[in-house]
Amino acid sequence: MNKNKKIILAAVALIAVLVIVAGAAAAIFMGGNGYDDKVALGYRYLEQGDFNNAYLAFQEAISIDGTREEAYIGMYNAYVTSGNAAEALRYARAGASAANSSLLNSIVMQADATQPADPQQQEPTPTEAAPAETTPAEVEKLNNPILNEDMLGFFNMATYGDYTIRYGTMTSTVESEKYQIRLEGLPATLVFFDTTSNRVIDTAKGVPYNIYQPNEIRLDNVMILFGGVKEISYTVLKNLSGVTGATKTGNTINFKYNNCDVTVICDDNEMVTSASQNSIVPSNELVVVEKSDLSVTVLDATTGMSVADATVKAYAGYTTSGTPVEGKTDGSGNLVLELTESGVYTLEISKEGFITELFEAYILTGQNYQTFSISPVMPENVIRFVLTWSASPTDLDSYLVGTSGNGTSTNCCYYNKYVSDSQGNKVAELDVDDVNGFGPETTTLYDTEGTYEFVVVDFTGSGTMSYSQAQVKIYVGSELHSVVDVPAGLENGWQVCRVVNGEVTVTNVPANTEHAGPK
Numbered sequence: 454m455n456k457n458k459k460i461i462l463a464a465v466a467l468i469a470v471l472v473i474v475a476g477a478a479a480a481i482f483m484g485g486n487g488y489d490d491k492v493a494l495g496y497r498y499l500e501q502g503d504f505n506n507a508y509l510a511f512q513e514a515i516s517i518d519g520t521r522e523e524a525y526i527g528m529y530n531a532y533v534t535s536g537n538a539a540e541a542l543r544y545a546r547a548g549a550s551a552a553n554s555s556l557l558n559s560i561v562m563q564a565d566a567t568q569p570a571d572p573q574q575q576e577p578t579p580t581e582a583a584p585a586e587t588t589p590a591e592v593e594k595l596n597n598p599i600l601n602e603d604m605l606g607f608f609n610m611a612t613y614g615d616y617t618i619r620y621g622t623m624t625s626t627v628e629s630e631k632y633q634i635r636l637e638g639l640p641a642t643l644v645f646f647d648t649t650s651n652r653v654i655d656t657a658k659g660v661p662y663n664i665y666q667p668n669e670i671r672l673d674n675v676m677i678l679f680g681g682v683k684e685i686s687y688t689v690l691k692n693l694s695g696v697t698g699a700t701k702t703g704n705t706i707n708f709k710y711n712n713c714d715v716t717v718i719c720d721d722n723e724m725v726t727s728a729s730q731n732s733i734v735p736s737n738e739l740v741v742v743e744k745s746d747l748s749v750t751v752l753d754a755t756t757g758m759s760v761a762d763a764t765v766k767a768y769a770g771y772t773t774s775g776t777p778v779e780g781k782t783d784g785s786g787n788l789v790l791e792l793t794e795s796g797v798y799t800l801e802i803s804k805e806g807f808i809t810e811l812f813e814a815y816i817l818t819g820q821n822y823q824t825f826s827i828s829p830v831m832p833e834n835v836i837r838f839v840l841t842w843s844a845s846p847t848d849l850d851s852y853l854v855g856t857s858g859n860g861t862s863t864n865c866c867y868y869n870k871y872v873s874d875s876q877g878n879k880v881a882e883l884d885v886d887d888v889n890g891f892g893p894e895t896t897t898l899y900d901t902e903g904t905y906e907f908v909v910v911d912f913t914g915s916g917t918m919s920y921s922q923a924q925v926k927i928y929v930g931s932e933l934h935s936v937v938d939v940p941a942g943l944e945n946g947w948q949v950c951r952v953v954n955g956e957v958t959v960t961n962v963p964a965n966t967e968h969a970g971p972k
Contacts (some may be wrong), residue, residue, distance in 0.1 A: 754839045861880055
């Protein structure tokens with residue numbers, strides 16, 4: 454889903470937006486001083502049309518340093534864009550005075566020249582609190598928590614066999630007849646043990662039977678349940694969509710999501726953080742499923758729109774050998790394939806005018822829903838990057854930064870989706886920008902004779918990007934060049950690759966001050 458574009462009504466303020474946003478975005482890469490981070494956050498919310506959070510972010514920046522103009526300019530633009538001209542002018546006056554901003558002073562002078570000044574109007578001080586209508590709940594919304602329904606839905610129905618298909622096994626230890634399983638692709642411990650009603654453990658093999666759910670799941674970082682935010686209060690948690698029966702006794706919070714019973718430990722301020730102990734108990738109902746169906750949706754990676762009449766072939770295993778189950782997508786890009794059993798499948802998706810691609814699909818017991826993006830064929834001298842990820846963190850951002858072949862500075866991202874050089878030639882374009890999880894988020898590079906880096910940043914700053922299952926596919930012309938998976942241990946920034954004179958080099962390293970831009 455594309456972010457809403459908002460029109461800034463004052464032309465002079467629009468110039469300020471472009472300048473300040475560019476500096477704020479740099480703070481995301483380089484690690485700002487707090488003030489810069491808040492300004493960047495404010496413009497991000499403004500870009501999304503989330504005015505309340507934009508006000509809060511800019512106000513926090515003013516509280517940090519009330520002598521700089523950027524946050525006042527941001528607040529002015531936020532109120533102008535939302536249609537509140539009076540409040541916009543208040544912050545223009547405050548910035549002109551407190552920050553000695555010539556830009557805001559010119560706005561004030563222009564406004565005073567066209568309408569009488571209001572003697573009752575009071576200027577906000579640099580450390581003034583957020584607007585009166587802002588509630589504590591709206592302040593907490595800055596964290597933007599959202600329940601990770603994808604993960605909890607999986608926990609609700611997945612068996613041991615499903616976990617091994619999706620995440621692979623790693624280690625197994627036994628303690629008091631309880632089997633504790635660690636997985637390669639999930640930062641969690643699964644606990645299995647026999648009960649009076651079910652013999653869960655295959656003692657001959659020393660592992661659980663494939664058909665049983667874990668008796669308990671413990672996440673290394675419970676915040677991946679909440680969209681990857683850094684913390685969440687009990688007040689916000691209990692009101693999240695999908696949460697039912699939330700109670701708190703002492704420091705123990707209990708709630709239910711579908712058939713999962715979730716327990717988390719909060720601190721004395723009722724805050725749940727990444728260090729909070731947790732336990733998730735699924736229904737543990739043994740359900741026999743005779744077949745596994747796959748509902749496929751095929752999207753155009755450059756538009757995010759559905760692709761009709763695409764051929765989808767599903768081969769059992771990791772190769773395209775044997776007889777596939779196949780079909781064609783309907784007018785909405787959807788198709789249901791009736792598969793005989795769960796397991797790993799290789800999907801081949803093709804359509805004229807698109808690059809034929811292979812995908813690994815992990816088919817679980819019952820109904821499965823998966824979306825795949827395919828890229829249109831391009832000229833041989835064009836490079837495309839397609840970013841996908843899971844439900845958490847909700848918003849990963851891609852940045853193509855560098856210098857074009859004729860020296861044009863390039864930063865193609867959510868606030869600067871189209872980059873052209875001084876002759877008007879297209880350098881790069883952000884074709885699709887996704888803010889709600891999964892992707893695709895697609896960037897196409899047309900001028901490949903320069904020097905660039907492709908970087909992915911977690912907008913939420915949650916430190917959970919390595920758990921996101923993020924993947925970038927790199928296309929050169931009509932061929933798939935590379936598939937790059939997010940490395941383990943990554944926090945908020947990821948440098949995927951470099952492009953130098955048309956040659957792509959996969960780097961797959963953290964993006965920090967050393968890897969923030971072209972060298």
